[in-house]
Amino acid sequence: MKEEKSKIGIFDSGVGGLSVLKQFIKYLPFESYIYLGDTARVPYGNKSSETIKKYAKECTEFLLSKNVKLIVVACHTVSSVALEEVEKVSAVPVVGMIRPATKSALIASRNKRIGVIGTRATIASNAYQDYITQNSYNSELRVFAKPCPLFVPLVEEGFINHSATKLVANEYLSDFLEMNIDTLILGCTHYPLLTKVIKEILPDVELIDAGEQAAIFSLRLLAENKLLQEEKDNFLPSPNVEFYLTDMPMNFKEIAKTFLGFEVDKIEIVNLSGK
């Protein structure tokens, strides 16, 4: 029997990264996962880059201590502000959200007018905007970026298809109509859950789910490095995930079900700081 290859580590500032985990389970169902959510210190999206870098390093060290074969930075805020810090401490490959989402947006866009939405820290870092422009030779290319900070608490409140969310979405997104974008990167873990609401405002715009693109990217990366888990039989296994949080949010189980589509029963609480 072949030796089991080690697990994929995914970390996020909190519960949002579960939307990324969901895509990984869809595209890489035979893998085992370690999910770390820094729920004691969420949100990262309004914090300074120094703080985000420090937290990102601690999350990375935790996953490395679990002997993972790949680190997925599910948090767009960390991917924008602190990917280099994660790469510096990691001995295993690191996949962030920006590169796969950007490549996919550049392929999808026909009129080369691309929108990006994310947390304040993500948009202020210019990481998406810079990466998009650096990877296109088209001088016509235009990027329009907008922070949408209220989307995170609305999703965590379960207001997925709620009139309040529609109102906020209209306020944030209607300008994109005038900008005539044809592609929008959902640059935050929570935004794929709002696809329906966003589509109501921007019906003709292609939405890029960065988690999905990161899963496809990782599938190729693991295959190229011969690190993919063997498929054991023809049956899809039930998801194999160890969940670690830094604090237990009161409504974690409900949120997790909304994000993942299945119940999470075993969670271990860990302390990352002061190591």
Ligand code: DGL
């Ligand atoms: N996970 C964060 C992101 O994708 C959103 C929540 C937060 O602000 O920490 O940017």
